[in-house]
Amino acid sequence: MRTFKMISAPVLVGALTVSAMGFAPSVGATTIHQSTASVAARVVPKIVKVKFVGKYTGTIAMLWSSTGVKATAVTGTGTGTYLGKSKLSGTGSAPASNTCDPLTGTGTLIGGGSKLVLKIIAPATSQACAAGQSAPTSVSVKGIAKVLSGTGKYKGVFGVLKFTGSFSIKSTTAGSSETDAFSAALNGVLSIKK
Numbered sequence: 001m002r003t004f005k006m007i008s009a010p011v012l013v014g015a016l017t018v019s020a021m022g023f024a025p026s027v028g029a030t031t032i033h034q035s036t037a038s039v040a041a042r043v044v045p046k047i048v049k050v051k052f053v054g055k056y057t058g059t060i061a062m063l064w065s066s067t068g069v070k071a072t073a074v075t076g077t078g079t080g081t082y083l084g085k086s087k088l089s090g091t092g093s094a095p096a097s098n099t100c101d102p103l104t105g106t107g108t109l110i111g112g113g114s115k116l117v118l119k120i121i122a123p124a125t126s127q128a129c130a131a132g133q134s135a136p137t138s139v140s141v142k143g144i145a146k147v148l149s150g151t152g153k154y155k156g157v158f159g160v161l162k163f164t165g166s167f168s169i170k171s172t173t174a175g176s177s178e179t180d181a182f183s184a185a186l187n188g189v190l191s192i193k194k
Helices: 009-022 034-041
Strands: 047-064 070-078 084-094 099-103 104-111 115-119 127-130 136-153 157-167 177-193
Touching: 047 084, 047 157, 070 104, 070 177, 115 157, 136 177
Parallel strands: none
Antiparallel strands: 047 070, 047 177, 070 084, 084 104, 099 127, 104 115, 115 136, 127 136, 136 157, 157 177
């Protein structure tokens, strides 16, 4: 004679419910729910490459000391990629102990609702070089500027720009100051994270 084991109602109802849902998890199984945040974290940002070309002219105000020179105000106007007609502003310094000296400084380019913030890097290759041993003489500058940040069309930007420029100086006497005309050009390929 066959023996039937009695199954309590709650266990039977639970078994039927699991069966009706189409699965029967094993004992100790864990259900993992993937969060929306982790899915979004795997989305790879799009990188857009932009060839930047900028040309600017303006004035450079300098203050000489016994240890070097400070560019207290560099202001100019010109054009730049995505910026259109734009303004350049910045400051800088150099020790002025040799004909060619390391150049440091920061600057901004603003125009067309966008902005680039720059910092001169690599002092070994970013230099100001005088044509003559003493003033008056012309000075050429060249180097690399890192793009620290950007807004508008340059939001999410990163990269570096090469720059060249020139101006003339009248005196290098400590305590003297002067304002001279300058011209500068910047170029390079920038990356924008979208």
